[in-house]
Amino acid sequence: MPGMAKSPVLTPRSEDFPRWYQELVGKAELAENGPVRGTMVIRPYGYAIWERMQQGMDARIKDAGAQNAYFPLLIPQSYMTKEAEHVEGFSPELAVVTHGGGKELEEPAVIRPTSETIINDHFSRWIQSYRDLPLLINQWANVVRWEMRPRLFLRTSEFLWQEGHTAHATYEEARDFAARIHRRVYEDFMTEVLAIDVVPGRKTARERFAGALNTLTLEAMMGDGKALQMGTSHELGQNFARAFGTRYLSREGGREYVWQTSWGSTTRMVGAMVMAHGDDDGLRLPPRLAPVQAVVLAVKGDEAVLAKVREVTDALRAAGIRAQADDRTDTPFGRRAVDWELKGVPVRIEIGPRDLEREPEHGGTAMLVRRVRGGKEPVRADALPGLLPDLLEEEQGLLLRQSRELRESRTSDVRTIEEAAEAATAGGWARIPWSVLGPEGEEKLAERSVTVRCLVAEDGTVPETDDAPGNLAVVARAY
Numbered sequence: 001m002p003g004m005a006k007s008p009v010l011t012p013r014s015e016d017f018p019r020w021y022q023e024l025v026g027k028a029e030l031a032e033n034g035p036v037r038g039t040m041v042i043r044p045y046g047y048a049i050w051e052r053m054q055q056g057m058d059a060r061i062k063d064a065g066a067q068n069a070y071f072p073l074l075i076p077q078s079y080m081t082k083e084a085e086h087v088e089g090f091s092p093e094l095a096v097v098t099h100g101g102g103k104e105l106e107e108p109a110v111i112r113p114t115s116e117t118i119i120n121d122h123f124s125r126w127i128q129s130y131r132d133l134p135l136l137i138n139q140w141a142n143v144v145r146w147e148m149r150p151r152l153f154l155r156t157s158e159f160l161w162q163e164g165h166t167a168h169a170t171y172e173e174a175r176d177f178a179a180r181i182h183r184r185v186y187e188d189f190m191t192e193v194l195a196i197d198v199v200p201g202r203k204t205a206r207e208r209f210a211g212a213l214n215t216l217t218l219e220a221m222m223g224d225g226k227a228l229q230m231g232t233s234h235e236l237g238q239n240f241a242r243a244f245g246t247r248y249l250s251r252e253g254g255r256e257y258v259w260q261t262s263w264g265s266t267t268r269m270v271g272a273m274v275m276a277h278g279d280d281d282g283l284r285l286p287p288r289l290a291p292v293q294a295v296v297l298a299v300k301g302d303e304a305v306l307a308k309v310r311e312v313t314d315a316l317r318a319a320g321i322r323a324q325a326d327d328r329t330d331t332p333f334g335r336r337a338v339d340w341e342l343k344g345v346p347v348r349i350e351i352g353p354r355d356l357e358r359e360p361e362h363g364g365t366a367m368l369v370r371r372v373r374g375g376k377e378p379v380r381a382d383a384l385p386g387l388l389p390d391l392l393e394e395e396q397g398l399l400l401r402q403s404r405e406l407r408e409s410r411t412s413d414v415r416t417i418e419e420a421a422e423a424a425t426a427g428g429w430a431r432i433p434w435s436v437l438g439p440e441g442e443e444k445l446a447e448r449s450v451t452v453r454c455l456v457a458e459d460g461t462v463p464e465t466d467d468a469p470g471n472l473a474v475v476a477r478a479y
Contacts, residue, residue, distance in 0.1 A: 009338060012280050017224040021275060022152070028283050028342045030270065031152045038150040038157030045343060046270060048291035050160065053269055054140065056193045056289075057162060060185040064177075066136040066164055071118050073142070074109040079117040082243040085211040090114070093145035095157075111144040116211070116236070116262055119165045120244040127258060129249045130169055134177070138164040153271030154228070154479050161266035167246065167258040174259035175214075175235055179462070181263045182216040182233040190230055194269065195286040195399035196220045196276045197407055198230055199474060201454025202462050206442055209262075213237040216462060219453040219474060221407040222275035225427035227453045227476035230272055231265035271479075277399055283344025284372050286399050287392035293322040294388060295345045296366075297336060299352030301329035308351050308364060312381055319385035321392070337369075346371050346395050347388060351381070372398050417441045420475045424450040427477075431456075434471040442473070451478050 009027065013020045025031055030046030042050065074097060095111040098104060119137065127135060140162050147157045164181065168174040182200060190198045203215035212234040219227050241257040250256050277284040287293050294316055298309045309325050316323035326336055340348055348369040356364040359380055366384065369376040372395040379387065410428035414420050417437060423430035434455055442452050457463045458470040
């Protein structure tokens with residue numbers, strides 16, 4: 001009936017954020033649950049987003065000097081026990097294969113939760129001399145960590161990721177490479193492509209990767225004020241080298257253990273992008289990431305309209321824009337517009353019969369709809385290829401500014417453990433001097449489901465040690 005408000009497509013974020021997220025992932029056709037609890041099926045649109053992430057990350061990883069390789073999914077169980085902290089950290093999450101080919105295996109095999117052990121087994125054979133160093137390897141793979149509280153993209157028993165593993169001649173070289181990956185690969189990608197304002201920091205001993213000397217992290221604030229770990233880079237020291245006998249002949253003729261790093265980022269980034277940028281109408285994709293940057297919709301099935309839709313789409317593609325024509329006029333226009341809004345395409349271009357009648361000397365007009373900033377305006381059809389590149393960059397920058405403004409507006413500087421817990425419980429972050437909090441205070445916060453996400457220096461840089469003077473602990477509830 002006229003005047004009736006249309007029912008929302010999604011549960012409002014302010015009403016039930018977890019439900020909003022679940023509905024959006026489903027209705028935007030990103031993913032759905034697999035038949036085994038904790039697994040997920042990534043649908044084509046969701047996988048197209050992940051592919052764009054892979055491409056951006058892979059280019060940066062290769063620029064850092066790493067080469068891609070692949071290692072087996074199945075790891076002998078005995079390998080996992082060679083590094084004590086490592087096996088202790090992963091034991092609750094392991095999936096173990098005990099039978100194969102109808103027979104019980106002589107030694108059970110672990111489905112990889114991460115590949116430090118099997119890669120080090122091969123590094124120990126590949127590395128003989130200082131001439132073989134540094135050895136910089138990355139792999140794109142799936143891993144399994146049995147998850148008791150699954151959520152699509154955020155926590156699944158099987159997920160996709162990249163994991164890098166390197167070996168160096170000295171501690172300093174390994175430390176510097178871990179930092180390079182942290183800032184020039186991960187932070188650069190997350191801010192420049194995902195448009196998420198991440199906080200780079202250092203994990204506390206409690207939160208450190210099992211078997212590492214140091215873990216560098218990137219933490220992001222989601223739309224509900226909780227924190228999400230976006231990627232980590234670890235200084236492994238010589239723990240795995242000693243466990244697997246990974247040594248090299250130095251220039252001086254001595255036998256030395258290598259110094260190592262490992263680093264990874266996962267399909268969790270897709271979930272982060274949803275929760276950081278999504279609104280009550282659906283996704284809002286950063287243009288540099290979006291598989292489709294502009295969709296050109298035919299309002300009606302008029303032949304002249306369809307021809308113009310295809311013409312505009314071709315012109316946009318020729319201008320380097322990832323454009324797609326939507327000429328499915330057997331589906332109502334309103335439904336298609338809502339679907340593209342749900343999918344977060346940055347720009348929607350709508351063309352109908354009336355648009356062709358306006359300014360015919362310029363090929364007609366089109367209605368330009370912006371997903372990030374919002375609003376719509378008529379524009380000349382022939383101006384679109386020249387207009388859109390700068391417009392898309394404006395949308396990209398706006399998302400990053402909004403991400404930064406959200407984090408800054410919901411982060412409090414506090415002086416007591418109670419104030420830190422209150423800020424996190426209220427749906428924000430807190431910064432508290434590490435000298436005030438310390439491991440004991442961290443333990444008290446954990447009892448209230450609040451964690452120290454990372455340590456940062458007063459000037460926002462990453463501290464070199466846990467107890468460096470002036471360290472601040474970033475405290476939040478987390479996914």
